[in-house]
Amino acid sequence: MATIYDVAALAGVSPATVSRVFNGTKVSDDKVAAVRDAAERLSFTPNRAARTLRRQSSEVIALVIPDIENPYFTEMARGVEDAASESGYSVVLCNSDAQPEKESTYLRIAMAERMSGVILAAASAQTDLAEVLTAGRPVVAVDRSAGHDIDEVVMANREAGRQATAHLLRTHRRVAYIGGPADIETSAERAEGWRIAHRDAGVAVPEHLLRFASFRVDGGRRVMEELLALPEPPDAIVAGNNLIGVGAIQVLSEHGVAPPRIGVAVVGSLPYTTLRPSAVTVVRLPARQMGVTAARMLLDRIRGDDQPPRTVVLRGDLQPAAD
Amino acid sequence: MATIYDVAALAGVSPATVSRVFNGTKVSDDKVAAVRDAAERLSFTPNRAARTLRRQSSEVIALVIPDIENPYFTEMARGVEDAASESGYSVVLCNSDAQPEKESTYLRIAMAERMSGVILAAASAQTDLAEVLTAGRPVVAVDRSAGHDIDEVVMANREAGRQATAHLLRTHRRVAYIGGPADIETSAERAEGWRIAHRDAGVAVPEHLLRFASFRVDGGRRVMEELLALPEPPDAIVAGNNLIGVGAIQVLSEHGVAPPRIGVAVVGSLPYTTLRPSAVTVVRLPARQMGVTAARMLLDRIRGDDQPPRTVVLRGDLQPAAD
């Protein structure tokens, strides 16, 4: 591993000049050529640790998400990656597993590594960002707010829940809602949309059909089983996220009432579904776009932008079932 | 951000002693207590860049995969993460997008950051690892070999393809195979298993039913359409990976011949399928286990293990359709 000193010696210049060549400061043309040539010959790559130590900042951003196996978050990660690498930044993907302790471990590591900033899909409503923020590192909250006055990119959750529900209420009477954990913002907001749709339709809100689960396949399965066991089961279901939708539909299929025999609407996409696309209503959430937007906002902040915190709300896209 | 010098001053010891306390070298009990107390008070976190610079190695491993949106790889990533964090290592997830250039960019970054090692699901058959290997950093190939004499963790692909095909051949006559790119090892090996199953069954190998696509949903869709347009279409399909399976089943559903009306076997799991589990035969591949194994092997190497390169082959698990 060649160092800047090796390159300097071979090119007949000082290490400072080598550094300047690689950092765009003014250097005479002939020395630039000599340095580039020497660097090429030695296949020199600057030591990032040294640069980070000196600069107190590395061109890396941390992306902390609660579930790396959820395609919604990987689609978002994709967007973050694309936007970041455009600007020469790398992304470290951290899976908090929805556990606040793992989350704060990752935040501590991010600071110890002097990463430039953090994009956080918070594991809980009150993530402790004090350390990160006092270190002067920007944080952008994605998908859910993190309980601090910082930039946010979130979905129009209430509206998504409302649209999904309203669509089902046109042709169904007992529309249940299966959400994620009640204390997670996105989950509660989408449930609120479910209530609003009922009121808009002039229908009493069937609170006993409002259920909370985990944001995972097994959560959807469990609650769907419960709902089917009711004396008067629902004739339609709104799933609070993609995985809950998968779990619910699995159970319905196993009971021989796969959609469209029962109405199903999902907030979020079903990228790997094997159903006919026309069978299920989907409110597609632009996860990739959310990632791209968050990354751009974070990069703005890293570059010194210090306007007051912004909140960007992205709208879902209703894709009604055809049947 | 407190430094080791701040802690040393507050605890009334030298910086060296502080370092020793955090690195497990022998220090007298009273000084340990003083240092821990001071560190606590200053909420000291060691600067990783400084440590990396001095040690020429950081407790980070790079995981390079071709498709971050494929649940097979995220499940594997999960395993790598779990095993690595057990040993105090962080994982940087790099998405090569199956492009050799992006892949080599990430490898270069990994070296520049002095990461301890690399787990690589190679984008092509001949990845250039010369730089990494001459730098003395261990590399473990996962899922596919990387064309170097290094540790490998791969699936029993031939056997998986054979099992899936053999199972279908018991009840079907024209079993097609839709694989990923022909030049990717896993793809070719599974196809070979398809051939073997035919021979074992004493049936002529229907080469015109052997098709290659991309390892993505759209690849599976495209080829499935082609197969259905044949004068004599297949009555069963082996999908070379999970996403191809999803695409193929989508097309079949759209044509009104969803499994089990047509035989379908998939090499790999369908974690987010909404089909009844009994409808499709699956050869489950232990992706998480692959990640765990690869991470453990890599950590062995990082710790100095220099036995000859090992190859671990993990077997799939046939889960036959019930109907």
Next chain:
DNA sequence: CGCCCCGCTGAAATCGGTTACAGTGGGGCA
């Protein structure tokens, strides 16, 4: 012709840990 300014360059300090090496002091043994 002399002075000043500007642009380029190099020397050296710096970032914050780790670690080789050189003490220092106390206990054990002759």
Next chain:
DNA sequence: TGCCCCACTGTAACCGATTTCAGCGGGGCG
């Protein structure tokens, strides 16, 4: 009592970039 050894501790060099500051030379202007 004297010496040696061992366990612990501190000093200082080092990792490899970046960046400040000073020096140098040439050109422009008075």
